[in-house]
Amino acid sequence: MSLTDHAAPDPVFDDIVHGEEPLVDALRDHTESADPHELDDSLDDHVRYAKLYDIQHWRNSTGRYLDDTTYGYDPETPPLTQEEFRALPSAAYHGVVAAMAGGLAGERIAFECSAALCSYAPDDNSRMFLATQVIDEARHVEVFTQRLKRLGCHDVDATLHKYVNPGMFAFHDKMRARVVDSRDFAGGIIGQNLALEGLALGFFEFNAALVKPVDPGTSRVLETVLLDERRHVGFGLVKLRELVDESPDKRAYVEDTVCELSENMMEIFEENADNMARLGIDPTEAMDRVNRYHAMHLRRLGLSDAGVAQSA
Ligand SMILES: [Fe+2]
Ligand SMILES: [Fe+2]
Secondary structure, eight states: OOTTTOOOOOOOOTTSOOOSOHHHHHHHHHHHSSOGGGOOOOSOHHHHTTTTTOHHHHHHHHHHHHTTOBTTBOTTSOOOOHHHHTTSOHHHHHHHHHHHHHHHHHHHHHHHHHHHHHHTOSSHHHHHHHHHHHHHHHHHHHHHHHHHHHTTOOOHHHHHHHHSOHHHHHHHHHHHIIIIISOOHHHHHIIIIIIIHHHHHHHHHHHHHHHTTTOHHHHHHHHHHHHHHHHHHHHHHHHHHHHHHHOGGGHHHHHHHHHHHHHHHHHHHHHHHHHHHHTTOOOHHHHHHHHHHHHHHHHHHTOOOHHHHHHO
8 A cells, every 4th residue: 555556454453552541442443444334432431531631640651651652653663754755656746735734724623622711610520621632632742743754844834725625724724713812611612623523534544544555654643633533532521411401502503613614624634635636545434434533423413414414
């Protein structure tokens, strides 16, 4: 499989060292083995989210992901430089830059929004989790920024505006208004932890596998970020489920907001898929994964997927 032969990718995490980590390990075991059509949601919540609010656990586990790395990669297998890409088809270079730029645009949204949400979270558990997410997102912004610079993209803002769908910047503005200006906690969690991060899991997995044969250092960066993102999505699902169960009157608001923001993100991912196709990369599996995650998350929230899934 390579960026140039379009073979179906198969996400693997074998080179990430794992110890006991109920949430991440369970989700990894759950999703790594098979094609997206086999994803399901049979895990018990007590296994899935056992350590969500445990700072000690967060320090131990994220330390393990980042130990001995340089901006998220193994120094013995650094990501390819711009010069090293010159021996490859230009689509390989532009594909990796586009993946990093799109990733960074999303990380910037999550960095800003998680910091704001932490400041007015309604309970200590949420505040505790979001404090860890802010640091995770700061790290993700850093590793993607450094990756772009190693690719020769030193003007990071210009690179983002060249490679990233304008819809992503509009989504950032919309989230800033909702989270910073309106202090809408539930809407912020929906937009950040469910629509943005939940759907991005599919693209992260696809890109990590796609670039692995040609640029294993970049694949490693994506895989380590992905481990954090699964945890962030897990928090979103737990908090939103609590909200819907404890305040049935909020159910319609949650359902409408999930529908609206997921639709925004789905349009962005569909345009990303079109851009991948123009580079000669078959995006079918990436979009399959996005759609499967979307359906799985709706089921876990106990929401109807009629309105949302149709828009996907
Ligand atoms: Fe992130
Ligand atoms: Fe995240």
